[in-house]
Amino acid sequence: MHRELVALLCAATLAAGSVLPALGYERKLLLDALGKRQTGGSSCYSGDAPVVEAPKTNVWAGISAKDNYDVWTLLHDPATGLNLTLPENATVTDNYVFWIDTLHTNKTDVLPYLDGDGPAPSKYARVIIFEGGKEEPDSQEYYVGPLPVSNETSVEKLDYIYNGGRGGSVPFNSRYADGIKAAPINPLIASAMGNISDITAALFNGSVFYGASDNRTTLSTTAGTPLSFDGSQGFRNIMFRIPGRGTYLTPIDFFLLVDCPGTDPTHYSIKGYVTNEKFFPDEPSLRAAFEAGELAQEYVQTKDQSWTDVDYKPELGVRDLEDRFAPSNIELGGKRYKVDSEAQYIEYMGFSFYVAFSRTLGIMFYDIKFKGDRIIYELSLQEALAQYAGNQPKAANTVYHDTYYSLGTDLATLVEGYDCPFGSTFWNVTYHEEDHTVTNQDAICIFEQDSGFPLSRHRYGSGAGDYPFTQLGVVKGAALAVRTIATVGNYDYMFSYLFHQDGSIEVEVRASGFLQSSFYYPDQARYGPRIAPATQGSLHDHILTYKADFDVLGTANSFQISDLVVVNQTQAWFPELGEFEQMEMNISYLEKEAAFNWAANNQAMFCVVNQNETNAWGEQRGYRIVPGRSNIHLSVQNSPFSLKNSEMAKTHLAVTRQHDNEPYANSVQNINLPLAPQQDFSKFFDDESVEQEDLVVWFNLGMHHFVRAEDIPVTLYTEAASSIVFAPQNFNDRAQDGDLLNRRWIKYNATSDAITFDAYGVELPNCPIDISEPVDGISPTVELFQEG
Numbered sequence: 007m008h009r010e011l012v013a014l015l016c017a018a019t020l021a022a023g024s025v026l027p028a029l030g031y032e033r034k035l036l037l038d039a040l041g042k043r044q045t046g047g048s049s050c051y052s053g054d055a056p057v058v059e060a061p062k063t064n065v066w067a068g069i070s071a072k073d074n075y076d077v078w079t080l081l082h083d084p085a086t087g088l089n090l091t092l093p094e095n096a097t098v099t100d101n102y103v104f105w106i107d108t109l110h111t112n113k114t115d116v117l118p119y120l121d122g123d124g125p126a127p128s129k130y131a132r133v134i135i136f137e138g139g140k141e142e143p144d145s146q147e148y149y150v151g152p153l154p155v156s157n158e159t160s161v162e163k164l165d166y167i168y169n170g171g172r173g174g175s176v177p178f179n180s181r182y183a184d185g186i187k188a189a190p191i192n193p194l195i196a197s198a199m200g201n202i203s204d205i206t207a208a209l210f211n212g213s214v215f216y217g218a219s220d221n222r223t224t225l226s227t228t229a230g231t232p233l234s235f236d237g238s239q240g241f242r243n244i245m246f247r248i249p250g251r252g253t254y255l256t257p258i259d260f261f262l263l264v265d266c267p268g269t270d271p272t273h274y275s276i277k278g279y280v281t282n283e284k285f286f287p288d289e290p291s292l293r294a295a296f297e298a299g300e301l302a303q304e305y306v307q308t309k310d311q312s313w314t315d316v317d318y319k320p321e322l323g324v325r326d327l328e329d330r331f332a333p334s335n336i337e338l339g340g341k342r343y344k345v346d347s348e349a350q351y352i353e354y355m356g357f358s359f360y361v362a363f364s365r366t367l368g369i370m371f372y373d374i375k376f377k378g379d380r381i382i383y384e385l386s387l388q389e390a391l392a393q394y395a396g397n398q399p400k401a402a403n404t405v406y407h408d409t410y411y412s413l414g415t416d417l418a419t420l421v422e423g424y425d426c427p428f429g430s431t432f433w434n435v436t437y438h439e440e441d442h443t444v445t446n447q448d449a450i451c452i453f454e455q456d457s458g459f460p461l462s463r464h465r466y467g468s469g470a471g472d473y474p475f476t477q478l479g480v481v482k483g484a485a486l487a488v489r490t491i492a493t494v495g496n497y498d499y500m501f502s503y504l505f506h507q508d509g510s511i512e513v514e515v516r517a518s519g520f521l522q523s524s525f526y527y528p529d530q531a532r533y534g535p536r537i538a539p540a541t542q543g544s545l546h547d548h549i550l551t552y553k554a555d556f557d558v559l560g561t562a563n564s565f566q567i568s569d570l571v572v573v574n575q576t577q578a579w580f581p582e583l584g585e586f587e588q589m590e591m592n593i594s595y596l597e598k599e600a601a602f603n604w605a606a607n608n609q610a611m612f613c614v615v616n617q618n619e620t621n622a623w624g625e626q627r628g629y630r631i632v633p634g635r636s637n638i639h640l641s642v643q644n645s646p647f648s649l650k651n652s653e654m655a656k657t658h659l660a661v662t663r664q665h666d667n668e669p670y671a672n673s674v675q676n677i678n679l680p681l682a683p684q685q686d687f688s689k690f691f692d693d694e695s696v697e698q699e700d701l702v703v704w705f706n707l708g709m710h711h712f713v714r715a716e717d718i719p720v721t722l723y724t725e726a727a728s729s730i731v732f733a734p735q736n737f738n739d740r741a742q743d744g745d746l747l748n749r750r751w752i753k754y755n756a757t758s759d760a761i762t763f764d765a766y767g768v769e770l771p772n773c774p775i776d777i778s779e780p781v782d783g784i785s786p787t788v789e790l791f792q793e794g
């Protein structure tokens with residue numbers, strides 16, 4: 007059971023209007039008590055979020071289980087003419103369905119529905135079919151609709167979202183490497199490794215590989231991507247590791263490079279073997295070096311992987327007081343957001359938005375409004391890229407695009423109280439495998455959190471005596487969070503979207519999970535430190551590309567650049583200074599689509615404004631794009647492994663015109679096409695005007711992962727974090743904190759030498775205390791208003 011039950015204990019009420027005998031500190035003890043979760047009634051544990059009905063159908067939602075089943079059935083109907091084999095019966099030379107997902111809904115069709123009384127746009131499925139049965143085998147993508155399936159439903163090639171020149175077709179060598187594609191290659195790998203089992207056993211403490219399903223095998227394999235450059239080659243650069251839960255951290259110093267183009271195994275060959283940082287093109291040369299004693303290993307990779315577990319390690323010592331329950335975020339006053347869990351629609355403090363999900367991209371946000379005004383039409387992750395470095399084939403060759411691995415299907419169980427606060431709202435995600443639908447339970451959590459800092463405050467005057475103010479205003483800080491965690495193989499990417507009460511939106515990503523590590527080469531410190539007896543971290547970049555389709559009060563938006571420039575100028579009242587430097591803003595508007603970086607020293611403000619909408623002061627209403635933590639782009643710009651298929655990762659920011667045929671920055675099978683991409687993001691930039699047009703801002707978050715011993719056993723979320731904020735910029739006439747009741751406006755009365763305040767009817771909840779046993783002898787008492 008991952009869901010724990012929590013009982014809440016909280017303090018007595020601080021009466022409104024009361025005169026505080028001293029400084030207005032409200033203190034409470036939230037006692038440690040894991041007991042029964044209270045349901046309903048109490049305002050302290052709030053139960054489920056209040057329900058709201060979404061104003062419109064969620065037209066971005068995934069296709070239903072029935073639609074998937076009907077699409078599957080239609081595809082396999084001989085009359086459809088696709089000549090499909092069921093995947094369980096298929097070989098590499100058959101046609102079979104790889105996956106079925108939901109096609110993005112054209113914005114052109116959505117807006118008349120969303121903003122008027124146009125019809126709800128039709129739903130379509132997108133389907134990738136591996137077509138090995140063709141003369142020239144490939145992978146072909148289709149779209150199927152309108153749904154539900156009827157006599158009007160057709161199956162069309164999905165070419166229009168790709169700009170690489172082959173539409174929805176991907177060459178065989180570049181298509182996803184599933185088990186069926188691997189099957190004809192595996193015997194060659196088993197044969198090559200079986201033939202040198204005496205060598206691997208001698209060098210690697212008995213480790214041998216005879217094939218994954220052979221019971222003598224004591225090694226695991228990993229190949230990574232890319233597996234082709236432009237589709238005309240097919241290769242696998244295999245690294246061997248000690249198998250187990252922590253296999254990512256126990257590589258051995260042995261690599262097998264295989265050439266395996268096409269579907270015919272007679273064309274496959276061994277390209278060579280790598281160990282000791284040396285390349286051997288064939289077995290005899292490897293064997294000769296082995297027999298000459300040139301391959302001796304100085305370090306032995308451990309078979310014990312207990313040190314890779316994220317469990318309690320008593321050998322690290324004891325920390326004073328750490329046996330007490332840690333602080334927790336609890337929605338004391340009851341949930342302050344409303345949900346339509348059917349439509350996946352949320353309202354919070356003036357915000358409203360829809361959530362959608364796809365197997366490749368995970369969760370996506372649509373129609374984000376603040377106080378009724380649309381700010382963002384779509385906010386979604388587009389790609390999670392990682393590129394590695396090292397003086398060994400696997401690290402040097404590895405670039406991941408996690409949408410290739412269907413990142414959305416890797417969103418799964420969140421642990422209440424740890425991944426997300428106790429009492430969070432949990433939603434499932436569902437996706438489709440073949441003719442059936444899979445549910446990953448509790449894969450999305452929604453909660454309101456204490457920001458950990460007030461939204462705003464000021465202490466006025468200096469008061470007298472004990473009270474160093476005449477007035478003091480402070481507003482409680484809180485934000486709604488929507489969170490998912492995708493465990494894509496080794497990494498656990500945590501995606502959080504925060505909706506702050508002032509109308510700002512924060513996008514954050516953090517990374518934990520296993521490093522993809524390297525065997526330890528003492529002479530290769532430039533690629534990372536030694537982090538375990540025989541393991542070295544591998545330097546790498548993580549780049550997460552996002553799409554923000556801004557619609558600030560309509561689709562006609564401009565990208566405003568306020569450069570901070572330092573100029574020499576004179577002022578008549580400082581004649582003695584002559585010319586002196588000052589900074590000023592040089593305000594301009596991006597004219598054409600462009601990809602660019604944050605200004606040096608962040609000396610530029612970027613805003614999406616609607617030049618035709620002004621606030622009370624006549625200023626253009628807009629949203630500012632505020633750089634956060636670790637705003638980076640891909641370091642390597644000209645690697646053959648990421649040359650043209652990773653263009654979206656190569657600048658901090660990009661602005662394009664919104665087009666129905668450019669819904670995605672990347673394609674899910676682009677990774678094996680670095681030199682001949684199916685989708686080339688750089689082709690989005692074709693000199694179109696972006697002034698008062700429908701704009702999309704693409705932005706990158708990420709981390710340069712300078713690996714360290716503290717990545718053992720897993721990378722820590724504290725440091726591997728990146729973020730960005732979209733904040734109102736003259737969107738309003740003043741800050742949107744004045745209408746919040748969760749505040750204090752404290753006044754000092756010099757005559758009575760006392761302070762008063764109004765709680766505006768929002769008081770610290772008085773919760774039932776229900777504690778069966780005192781914890782550590784602490785009785786459930788409450789202390790309030792202690793003398794300062």
Ligand SMILES: *[C@@H]1O[C@H](CO)[C@@H](O)[C@H](O)[C@H]1NC(C)=O
Nearest residue numbers: 090091092093094095096097
């Ligand atoms: C396909 O595989 C299923 C079992 O997975 C089997 O029952 C069926 O006979 C196979 N069909 C063909 C045509 O081989």
Ligand SMILES: *[C@@H]1O[C@H](CO)[C@@H](O)[C@H](O)[C@H]1NC(C)=O
Nearest residue numbers: 089091099100101138139140
């Ligand atoms: C149908 O696919 C099979 C392989 O599964 C292939 O041998 C056959 O030629 C294909 N038939 C047509 C008409 O394309």
Ligand SMILES: *[C@@H]1O[C@H](CO)[C@@H](O)[C@H](O)[C@H]1NC(C)=O
Nearest residue numbers: 152154155156157158159160
């Ligand atoms: C589709 O079926 C409906 C009845 O369900 C029928 O009225 C219509 O004519 C059919 N359309 C076509 C193109 O066959």
Ligand SMILES: *[C@@H]1O[C@H](CO)[C@@H](O)[C@H](O)[C@H]1NC(C)=O
Nearest residue numbers: 194195197198199201276289
């Ligand atoms: C393994 O050895 C066998 C027997 O000598 C040979 O036929 C085969 O080609 C070898 N495999 C590889 C991949 O070299």
Ligand SMILES: *[C@@H]1O[C@H](CO)[C@@H](O)[C@H](O)[C@H]1NC(C)=O
Nearest residue numbers: 216217218219220221222223
């Ligand atoms: C390994 O597999 C072989 C046949 O493939 C079998 O004879 C043998 O008993 C198995 N050994 C073990 C230890 O399971």
Ligand SMILES: *[C@@H]1O[C@H](CO)[C@@H](O)[C@H](O)[C@H]1NC(C)=O
Nearest residue numbers: 210211212306307308309310
């Ligand atoms: C080598 O393998 C043996 C047998 O599996 C094991 O007992 C030993 O601990 C291994 N050595 C290391 C350094 O892991």
Ligand SMILES: *[C@@H]1O[C@H](CO)[C@@H](O)[C@H](O)[C@H]1NC(C)=O
Nearest residue numbers: 347432433434445446447448
């Ligand atoms: C999640 O899935 C489980 C199992 O199918 C179901 O019982 C539960 O109601 C679902 N939760 C939501 C919020 O739909």
Ligand SMILES: *[C@@H]1O[C@H](CO)[C@@H](O)[C@H](O)[C@H]1NC(C)=O
Nearest residue numbers: 571572573574575585586587
């Ligand atoms: C301002 O003038 C001073 C003196 O000529 C010069 O050193 C400085 O570089 C100038 N600053 C700018 C921003 O042009």
Ligand SMILES: *[C@@H]1O[C@H](CO)[C@@H](O)[C@H](O)[C@H]1NC(C)=O
Nearest residue numbers: 569571572573592593594595
């Ligand atoms: C202001 O920006 C414009 C281009 O938008 C540029 O031509 C001009 O030199 C800039 N002025 C200063 C003072 O930097």
Ligand SMILES: *[C@@H]1O[C@H](CO)[C@@H](O)[C@H](O)[C@H]1NC(C)=O
Nearest residue numbers: 562616617618619620697698
């Ligand atoms: C602004 O909107 C008004 C009313 O919709 C329109 O008449 C005007 O032409 C617009 N101006 C610009 C600069 O777009």
Ligand SMILES: *[C@@H]1O[C@H](CO)[C@@H](O)[C@H](O)[C@H]1NC(C)=O
Nearest residue numbers: 109112130149151166666667
């Ligand atoms: C979406 O828009 C594109 C570009 O206009 C068009 O080619 C395509 O057919 C549309 N897709 C659907 C499902 O209507």
Ligand SMILES: *[C@@H]1O[C@H](CO)[C@@H](O)[C@H](O)[C@H]1NC(C)=O
Nearest residue numbers: 754755756757758759760762
């Ligand atoms: C300040 O306190 C005095 C004495 O209690 C009281 O008469 C007066 O009304 C208070 N002033 C305000 C503004 O509340």
Ligand SMILES: [Cu+2]
Nearest residue numbers: 517546548711
């Ligand atoms: Cu990393």
